[in-house]
Amino acid sequence: MVEQAEIQMQDLVKLVKLLPPDKLAQYEPVTGVTLVNMSKGAFFDMSRRMQSEGIDAASATVLRAINHETGHFIQSCMTGYMFRRNSWLLGVFNSRKNTRVFRKLYRMERRAKRKLWVIERLFGKKRGFAARLANLVIFAFQTNRAALLAQSAPKGHHSMARALTPHFFAQRDGLLRQETACSFHGVSTLGVIEGGAVAYAALMEPATRNADAFIARMEADLSHLPNLYRELWDFVFPRAEHRSHEVFLPLCALALCYERPNQAVPFLLDHLLAMPQGQVEAGAAQSFGALPLCVEGGARLGNAQAQISWRRKPRLYGPFFARFRDDPSGLDPFTLLTQPQSLEKMEHLPLCLTFSDGYQPANMPNEEVAARMVIAHHILEVESFVRDQKEYQQNAVEFARRALSRL
Numbered sequence: 001m002v003e004q005a006e007i008q009m010q011d012l013v014k015l016v017k018l019l020p021p022d023k024l025a026q027y028e029p030v031t032g033v034t035l036v037n038m039s040k041g042a043f044f045d046m047s048r049r050m051q052s053e054g055i056d057a058a059s060a061t062v063l064r065a066i067n068h069e070t071g072h073f074i075q076s077c078m079t080g081y082m083f084r085r086n087s088w089l090l091g092v093f094n095s096r097k098n099t100r101v102f103r104k105l106y107r108m109e110r111r112a113k114r115k116l117w118v119i120e121r122l123f124g125k126k127r128g129f130a131a132r133l134a135n136l137v138i139f140a141f142q143t144n145r146a147a148l149l150a151q152s153a154p155k156g157h158h159s160m161a162r163a164l165t166p167h168f169f170a171q172r173d174g175l176l177r178q179e180t181a182c183s184f185h186g187v188s189t190l191g192v193i194e195g196g197a198v199a200y201a202a203l204m205e206p207a208t209r210n211a212d213a214f215i216a217r218m219e220a221d222l223s224h225l226p227n228l229y230r231e232l233w234d235f236v237f238p239r240a241e242h243r244s245h246e247v248f249l250p251l252c253a254l255a256l257c258y259e260r261p262n263q264a265v266p267f268l269l270d271h272l273l274a275m276p277q278g279q280v281e282a283g284a285a286q287s288f289g290a291l292p293l294c295v296e297g298g299a300r301l302g303n304a305q306a307q308i309s310w311r312r313k314p315r316l317y318g319p320f321f322a323r324f325r326d327d328p329s330g331l332d333p334f335t336l337l338t339q340p341q342s343l344e345k346m347e348h349l350p351l352c353l354t355f356s357d358g359y360q361p362a363n364m365p366n367e368e369v370a371a372r373m374v375i376a377h378h379i380l381e382v383e384s385f386v387r388d389q390k391e392y393q394q395n396a397v398e399f400a401r402r403a404l405s406r407l
Ligand SMILES: [Zn+2]
Pocket: 068, 072, 194, 197
């Protein structure tokens, strides 16, 4: 038996998913992996340059993209809605229904191997006839495999990931449809999540932490983002005006503790605006600990920790939770959600950042980083069906060439 070799750095590098060039960073919620679309060296060069020469426009853009994704990471680790949502997705990923195609492929491969074994036993290994017969078996396996994948991929989709796990993507698409549905007030749940991340990135920068600067920054950032990102802003700003910077992140933090975050928004905004100016932080923190009843928002889920049960295990974000819990800064979920700059106080940021040529694990064993990266890779659909087809065609051409040579 082959001994399982330890996973090395160079193996991990191969697992890094390459993002399209126009995408600066991406957080994958089911695995907690954040992909940064630049090399590790370029990233640290940029950090050094920023420290000595200040922030130029290009590095500000990269930084903002990373801060935006960090906002999603904090939302996921700290709020009940996000943790429950992402745990559910991991559950779907692991379900029997989702591994159906995998199991079929496995059986197909086992049958082909058995046939090859029989051929070898009967006719030996190197004889011309045996080799031709073995080629036929391999060709039939490859054809069947391509047919199975083509059949299981949903109509109009050509990615390998969708062909292998159609159930997961169908369920996720259903969830995304629900989350993009707008309430009567024009706010969707994804609108709350994305609007929150835009504000989180804005408030990470010291210059934006006053009323007017925050408004200007939000308007500027939202002007080149899709409409979804501004749904929450368009609802909050006309009502909160110069208090927007004070209520925006507490509103997102509270909303994401309800079953229907978007439906809870109007009630929660009224609740926050009723608090005297300057006292929102303390008042909202108190509400975060004891959520007010909001019928439209549905069940009160509380923070992420409150969602852990015998059925819903913390495994998904286990290492991240441990880092937050053990950090000497002792930051609580509400502070992390509403004061982005508080992250600076943490000794070790538990972010699982990966760069295009390497990775920086959050104090995780290599095996676990690898597993998370494989799943992130799969969910972000890097394996294109087109590539598989190309391989198949190459095999077919090779087979035809050999067939011709025997004429
Ligand atoms: Zn986002």
